Amino acid sequence: MSFVMPFGRIHHDDIALVGTKNASLGEMFNTLTSAGIRIPDGFAVTVAAYHYFLATNRLEEKLQEVLDTLDTDTLANLPEVGAACRALVKDAELHANIKVEILAAYAAVNPDAKFTFAVRSSATAEDLPEASFAGQHESFLNVGGTDELLLAIQNCYVSLFTDRAIKYRLDNGFAHMQVGLSVGVQRMVRADLGSAGVAFTVDPESGNDQVIYLTSAWGLGENVGQGAVVPDEFYIFKAAIGQYPRTIVNRRLGAKENKMVYSEDKEQPLANVETTQAERSQYSLSDEDVQTLGAWCLHIEQHYGVPMDIEWAKDGLSNELFIVHARAENIHRNHHEIVLKEYHLRTAAKPVCKGSAVGRAVVSGRACIVNSLADASKVQLGDIIIADVTNSDWHAMLRRAASIVTNKGGRTSHASIVARELGIHAVVGTGNATTKLHDGQIITVACNNGGEGRIYDGRLEWQETVIDLDPQVPTRTQPMLILGNPGRAFSLARYPCQGIGLLRTEFIIANNIRIHPMALVKFAALPDSQDKQAIEAITRNQQDKKQYFIDLLAEAVALVAAAFYPRDVIVRMSDFKSSEYAQLLGGLTFEPKEENPMLGFRGASRYCHPDYRDGFGLECEAMRVVRNEMGLTNVKLMIPYCRTVEEGNKVLQTMASFGLARGDNGLEVYVMAEIPSNVILAKEFAEIFDGFSIGSNDLTQLTLGIDRDSVTISELFDENNPAVKKMLSMVIREAKASGVKIGLCGQAPSDYPEFVRFLVAEGIDSISFNADALLKGIEKIQSAEAGRPDC
Numbered sequence: 079m080s081f082v083m084p085f086g087r088i089h090h091d092d093i094a095l096v097g098t099k100n101a102s103l104g105e106m107f108n109t110l111t112s113a114g115i116r117i118p119d120g121f122a123v124t125v126a127a128y129h130y131f132l133a134t135n136r137l138e139e140k141l142q143e144v145l146d147t148l149d150t151d152t153l154a155n156l157p158e159v160g161a162a163c164r165a166l167v168k169d170a171e172l173h174a175n176i177k178v179e180i181l182a183a184y185a186a187v188n189p190d191a192k193f194t195f196a197v198r199s200s201a202t203a204e205d206l207p208e209a210s211f212a213g214q215h216e217s218f219l220n221v222g223g224t225d226e227l228l229l230a231i232q233n234c235y236v237s238l239f240t241d242r243a244i245k246y247r248l249d250n251g252f253a254h255m256q257v258g259l260s261v262g263v264q265r266m267v268r269a270d271l272g273s274a275g276v277a278f279t280v281d282p283e284s285g286n287d288q289v290i291y292l293t294s295a296w297g298l299g300e301n302v303g304q305g306a307v308v309p310d311e312f313y314i315f316k317a318a319i320g321q322y323p324r325t326i327v328n329r330r331l332g333a334k335e336n337k338m339v340y341s342e343d344k345e346q347p348l349a350n351v352e353t354t355q356a357e358r359s360q361y362s363l364s365d366e367d368v369q370t371l372g373a374w375c376l377h378i379e380q381h382y383g384v385p386m387d388i389e390w391a392k393d394g395l396s397n398e399l400f401i402v403h404a405r406a407e408n409i410h411r412n413h414h415e416i417v418l419k420e421y422h423l424r425t426a427a428k429p430v431c432k433g434s435a436v437g438r439a440v441v442s443g444r445a446c447i448v449n450s451l452a453d454a455s456k457v458q459l460g461d462i463i464i465a466d467v468t469n470s471d472w473h474a475m476l477r478r479a480a481s482i483v484t485n486k487g488g489r490t491s492h493a494s495i496v497a498r499e500l501g502i503h504a505v506v507g508t509g510n511a512t513t514k515l516h517d518g519q520i521i522t523v524a525c526n527n528g529g530e531g532r533i534y535d536g537r538l539e540w541q542e543t544v545i546d547l548d549p550q551v552p553t554r555t556q557p558m559l560i561l562g563n564p565g566r567a568f569s570l571a572r573y574p575c576q577g578i579g580l581l582r583t584e585f586i587i588a589n590n591i592r593i594h595p596m597a598l599v600k601f602a603a604l605p606d607s608q609d610k611q612a613i614e615a616i617t618r619n620q621q622d623k624k625q626y627f628i629d630l631l632a633e634a635v636a637l638v639a640a641a642f643y644p645r646d647v648i649v650r651m652s653d654f655k656s657s658e659y660a661q662l663l664g665g666l667t668f669e670p671k672e673e674n675p676m677l678g679f680r681g682a683s684r685y686c687h688p689d690y691r692d693g694f695g696l697e698c699e700a701m702r703v704v705r706n707e708m709g710l711t712n713v714k715l716m717i718p719y720c721r722t723v724e725e726g727n728k729v730l731q732t733m734a735s736f737g738l739a740r741g742d743n744g745l746e747v748y749v750m751a752e753i754p755s756n757v758i759l760a761k762e763f764a765e766i767f768d769g770f771s772i773g774s775n776d777l778t779q780l781t782l783g784i785d786r787d788s789v790t791i792s793e794l795f796d797e798n799n800p801a802v803k804k805m806l807s808m809v810i811r812e813a814k815a816s817g818v819k820i821g822l823c824g825q826a827p828s829d830y831p832e833f834v835r836f837l838v839a840e841g842i843d844s845i846s847f848n849a850d851a852l853l854k855g856i857e858k859i860q861s862a863e864a865g866r867p868d869c
Contacts, residue, residue: 242471
């Protein structure tokens with residue numbers, strides 16, 4: 079009988095001997111270190127040692143007798159039963175035979191007694207698809223010396239009988255005495271002087287498998303897992319790993335309010351201290367480290383053959399990265415939704431607070447502020463629990479909740495993991511929910527806006543729509559989506575579409591960037607103003623202010639392109655009018671005042687003009703980065719409002735001068751067909767562009783001579799007007815004759831389903847819909863192509 083196994087002797091099929099955590103560590107230690115992945119050395123105290131401990135102290139019958147007294151209906155005596163069990167285990171002794179093997183293994187991995195260790199429970203029933211046991215059993219960090227080590231191992235045994243662990247086993251149908259416990263003893267990584275976090279090899283919300291989602295915060299990783307901080311977040315594009323220089327396609331700076339470090343107090347070996355302002359304002363990992371971890375995570379996923387949930391740490395002394403744990407990701411691994419519910423708020427309201435969304439639902443209910451387990455009695459079924467952070471002791475209480483809202487934490491925190499496990503949604507990292515909300519307040523928690531979760535006062539009205547995710551019958555005419563908000567990309571990528579027919583960069587510039595590109599190009603020349611001060615504050619971490627625009631635009635587009643990869647994502651270059659550009663920070667300095675901005679300085683004319691050419695250069699550089707440095711070659715570009723063929727040639731030459739030559743690396747450039755000249759000279763435009771996308775709103779406006787924003791004559795604006803349809807027919811037929819692609823990305827097919835039959839009959843290649851109109855649109859395409867009259 080072996081009571082200790084070094085990691086070097088452990089493999090993934092040794093779960094019965096060393097539990098799931100240790101089996102995973104041993105497997106990686108033995109098979110992945112040769113690939114350059116660092117796993118801290120250590121050993122496992124086996125399940126056999128635990129059973130020997132029970133047997134030599136005659137604990138099994140005693141524990142069972144106590145557990146048999148538990149009132150399993152009301153759990154009224156759970157505290158007394160749990161305390162009695164813990165006392166029995168705590169007062170027992172580790173047999174000398176166990177101690178001898180533990181101390182010998184300890185000496186082998188710590189010959190100079192210079193390391194401290196993490197001592198972690200590793201149960202045989204952990205990390206299962208049906209029950210993760212997240213946070214149910216204890217871990218002890220920074221354990222130094224043999225006495226502390228032996229005590230920590232025994233305390234792991236004690237943690238099998240915490241109230242929460244007993245309740246969790248009952249809830250999940252596990253017999254108490256059949257769960258075996260191993261203990262992992264692993265060298266501590268000095269992350270207290272560095273950083274740590276968690277990575278998922280799929281997007282944790284949607285299950286999208288094109289990306290790796292990684293979180294990071296200063297100090298030991300427990301703060302990230304417990305949700306005590308809002309961490310930094312990174313998305314890594316898998317297909318770029320090893321192929322392209324930049325694999326990070328999106329990032330978000332977290333607040334990182336605290337960091338867990340070692341303490342001089344032997345009674346409290348760990349302490350949570352506030353981070354400095356400098357630490358909060360910078361990322362806790364370098365890009366190089368993120369990309370290294372991304373490559374490691376992909377290698378681990380490929381080794382196991384399933385999506386993985388991975389813990390990592392960076393040693394602040396050696397600057398080395400380590401993988402400290404990996405388990406199968408169970409939420410999405412075996413869960414393939416056939417339908418998806420989408421939620422749309424009908425009530426317009428201002429949110430009380432915001433945070434990161436976990437899940438996609440909307441729910442209303444009574445707010446219940448919870449500070450500790452002592453508040454459990456006031457939580458009623460269907461309440462929305464509001465807390466600073468959640469705790470692993472709270473599992474039974476959280477089961478009653480309709481939703482969870484926390485001040486702290488990210489999407490890999492305890493609250494997030496439990497919410498997914500329970501099938502409810504949550505908003506984490508709000509910063510102020512416990513002060514902005516109060517007990518008994520009726521609130522609405524909405525996670526229907528991409529990655530942002532919002533909490534509203536009162537019971538709002540919303541609409542639920544069921545999206546059928548079953549594969550659709552293929553159609554000749556490709557159904558595609560119109561998208562403005564990149565935050566919705568992962569959710570929408572699950573829709574049965576062929577990609578994005580129109581990604582509006584205006585939303586990204588207005589909401590993410592907020593600064594006029596020329597104000598960044600010519601920042602030094604800006605007059606002193608509130609706008610200049612605001613730009614300086616926003617871009618304070620950028621040595622080159624132009625890089626701020628490039629990075630944010632590139633990463634917003636890349637997030638969408640990675641979510642839909644390898645499907646096409648057609649990105650329209652900015653199509654603000656001068657009056658809209660003027661509203662950006664610094665915009666008034668660079669924009670003319672026009673009587674009719676709709677027909678003025680916009681689109682292609684702007685791109686080649688000396689007053690904006692360098693601003694267009696920032697857009698081009700962002701797209702060059704996305705395609706050539708991140709490997710997202712599914713991105714195609716589209717030029718709006720191109721009045722003449724000569725102007726089209728100028729734009730293409732300008733793009734080439736900025737490193738975006740049509741044809742290079744497979745780059746396709748489309749043009750919007752939204753001006754009568756585009757229709758009349760469609761053959762000539764088709765000779766210089768790869769295709770057309772019809773903008774039916776502007777084409778209708780310019781064909782009928784109607785200002786589409788005019789309320790007075792709004793009833794005359796009609797895409798079904800014969801003149802408009804004739805224009806559409808002409809440009810579609812000329813595109814087909816010229817052998818180039820043509821689609822439509824206007825509003826008409828979303829608003830008027832009968833419009834689809836006309837487009838299909840004309841032979842259009844693709845039709846782009848708003849998300850809420852996609853399924854109906856697909857039905858209409860199928861009906862039209864089949865010649866049925868129900869369109």
